[in-house]
Amino acid sequence: MILTLALLAGLVLAWLLIGVAEKFRLGLRFTQALLYVPFKLAYRIGDSRIRIARKAQAPVIYVISHQSRFEPALMLSLLPEDTLHILDEVSARSPWLEPWRELGRTIAFNAEHVFVSRRLVRVLKGKGRLAVYLPDAVEPDVKTFRLFRAVTRIAMQADAKIVPIFVGGARGLPVSLTPADKAPRHWFPQLSISVLEPMTIAELVARNPDQASNTNALFDRVAEARLFGTNLDRxxxxxxxxxxxxxxxxxxxxxxxxxxxxxxxxxxxxxxxxxxxxxxxxxxxxxxxxxxxxxxxxxxxxxxxxxxxxxxxxxxxxxxxxxxxxxxxxxxxxx
Incomplete structure (x- = not known):
């Protein structure tokens, strides 16, 4: 009994010490760091570029490629605590995500409806931050493209910068949103977080004036994050x-x-x-x-x-x- 208690105490102490180290390394709140530790240890996450997202000047929209049920928990652990996370209905109700939802501000939205709203624009104009979770699609369907268009309109109305975030390896997790026949499951794959520098929609369009639309510019930027997370030297x-x-x-x-x-x-x-x-x-x-x-x-x-x-x-x-x-x-x- 004493040995069991000593082992448990050792595990708790190790968890706390690692949490303290992550807090100072990434500039997280202590509670964020504690809830991030299990992911960090289980998936050996390469997270050095998350500092780009944390240092981005508001107003800013974090556009996260939603590949699995883990992205909301990861981003709630890593992004600034004043970020408003716009979650899908499943993530907003999931019981296991409750400790992570307590780390920040969250609202739910129905993906069947385009969610451009004055409230979100006001949040951004007040030097706020949004985190939106968009389907990870190489070729988006009509519904997915409408979501990209909605985010584009919000960003343009608030003159907010876009920060794409892609979690490499999340597609093969057991909680992946991709069918298993297209993405074979692995229990503990190594993950890496790809983050690109903040840019406004106007800056994205200026890079390629021949873009078909502002929405295309946003979609291409999100695709760049996916490519950036790939080891091209392989x-x-x-x-x-x-x-x-x-x-x-x-x-x-x-x-x-x-x-x-x-x-x-x-x-x-x-x-x-x-x-x-x-x-x-x-x-x-x-x-x-x-x-x-x-x-x-x-x-x-x-x-x-x-x-x-x-x-x-x-x-x-x-x-x-x-x-x-x-x-x-x-x-x-x-x-």
Whole structure:
């Protein structure tokens, strides 16, 4: 009994000490830090860029990609305590989120209705902060795009800056909002928080005057946060390997009407067989011409070249002899 109490006391003390460290490291309130500690330890969260969000001058709108049920708890733990969080109805009623909702100000909204309101504009004009949780969509449907349009209008009326936030890895959590067949679940994936610098809608549009609309500028900025949270130094071959780890090596990756379907496992086996051959007849970093029809073979060749450290120079066989010859000469293709 005494040993059990001592262990519990040790755990509580460790929790408090880590909470104090997080409080001073990120500038959180002590209660915020305490409720953030379980996430930090369980998911080894890379959170250095959250300081950008905390230091953003009001009025500001934090646009969070809502991939799982954890984002509201994380943001309530990490964003300034005066932020008004606009939660979906499930997050606003969820019993397990109650301790985190007590950390800040929250209101619920019905995603079926566009939520532009004078109240939100007044909050921002009074040097306030909003946190909105928008669906994480590569290509938004009509309902999702209306939400982006509503946020754009609020930001423009209040002249508020936009701070996109993306939690990398949250898509594969057990509480993910993405169907399991599209995002295989993992209990404790490593998470990283991607935050971009604050910018107004006018500044976003000024970067690309050819934008179709102000809403498109906001959507593209949110997509940038998703891209920023990706390790672009990994390369295509390693990214494919990571995808195989997530969905399973037996998952089908390519298919054509002649060769049939290939799983990740078969793709990598074929790629390495070809890769060894490429290594034997070409130099590292050399451009190798690939002129094949759109079938499994072209993907195997491309992956094999990438795995052997060669550059795949894709040649369009429909371009005609003169264009193909000119391309080969320009790229100094010997193989």
């Amino acid at each position: 390369g295509l071959f390693l990214a494919m390997r990571d995808a195989a780890d997530r969905v399973g090596a037996s998952h089908t990756i390519i298919e054509d009407v002649i060769s049939g379907a290939l799983s990740y496992r078969k793709l990598f086996i074929g790629a390495r067989v070809l890769g060894r051959r490429f290594e034997a007849v070409t130099a590292p970093g050399e451009a190798v011409g690939v002129m094949l029809p759109n079938a499994n073979g072209v993907v195997l060749s491309l992956t094999g070249l990438l795995s052997s450290g060669r550059v795949a120079a894709m040649i369009n066989y429909t371009a005609g002899p003169a264009s193909v010859t000119a391309a080969v000469r320009s790229a100094v293709i010997r193989t």
